[in-house]
Amino acid sequence: MPIANPTPRTIVKRRAQRGVYDHAVILRILDEALVCHVGFVVDGEPFVLPTAYARIGDHLYLHGSASSRMLRTGKGGAGVCVTVTLLDGLVLARSAFHHSMNYRSVVLLGVAAEVVDPGEKRAALRALVEHVAPGRYASVRPPTDDEITRTLVLRLPIDEGSAKVRSGPPIDDEDDYARPVWAGVIPLELRSGAPVPDPRLDPGCATARWAAAYARG
């Protein structure tokens, strides 16, 4: 079911006005970011690990080694939390208290399931490459059956979650606006640099145009 309303677990409590429960907004944030942070519980203690991910429709896919503790915990039916954060700027106010950041984040909750169908598994691995580099999958060697077997893929439905978004200038206390200090936003963006060819790249193989022009968002 698409996300349209907060649940008791996903309602944004702090700065509630920044909460967004719009499925399309949530998908856009998931599509722009490259890394998620996966939370899981082992022996009652929280662990958070960064990892790549991909989306197909209303499902998020995680992958890794079949021996990954994070994935083994996830496939066992335990709850996971997947959080994605895009940092958009530093918000510099006139008081220390009102300093903030502009950001777009998504928190997804749910129970993941191991993907066992080979076709779905292959589609997820394709989506993982395409998420990072759209159009690239067709030109690289696809996974062998052995690589597919060695890879654990988890599927998490995108049906319980929320986004939180802050944008715009600092909000200072009225009395502070007269202070003679620069205030505003320093925009931040993840940007790509010039591609670095693999030292073993065949010299006849030119830099792909898309690599030289790589951008997110």
Next chain:
Amino acid sequence: MPIANPTPRTIVKRRAQRGVYDHAVILRILDEALVCHVGFVVDGEPFVLPTAYARIGDHLYLHGSASSRMLRTGKGGAGVCVTVTLLDGLVLARSAFHHSMNYRSVVLLGVAAEVVDPGEKRAALRALVEHVAPGRYASVRPPTDDEITRTLVLRLPIDEGSAKVRSGPPIDDEDDYARPVWAGVIPLELRSGAPVPDPRLDPGCATARWAAAYARG
């Protein structure tokens, strides 16, 4: 105690060769990043929220509203996991399987304590501004006693954790190097754009030079 060895909880299990247990490396990653992801457990379920942080010596400080569930859970003596990730590049291999990312991440584990000493609390709030904008604290209005009271500050010792670092080109299977596809790294970096003055900024107040030249790392 400075981090010098892995514990059973912090040893890097997947891609063990990427594990780093060097206190100085861990501090450098913490100092460069702007946002951490805090994992905590509520009713047995994991939650992961992004938040700002600061470091003073061998302690990490988190802050927020006194009613924040994350901070209230953290101050109650429950374990927390604080993860920081710097994404350095996309690693484009000749096979789908060997695609990867270059990154530097830190996972800290421990039990946080509420900071109640007003002096330490003020120092932590100063560090939170200085972490984002070094030198700025002196020019903004410092927190009032009321603002200090309304802010909950947690302190986490940096004494159990590990870093994980990947850098360099793709590592392909020997048979794949002959494939006629571009392979290499697209470097990624969080970069700042031109500062956006607050619409209410006094026109006589020029953009601070540091804001125009803002950079991390």
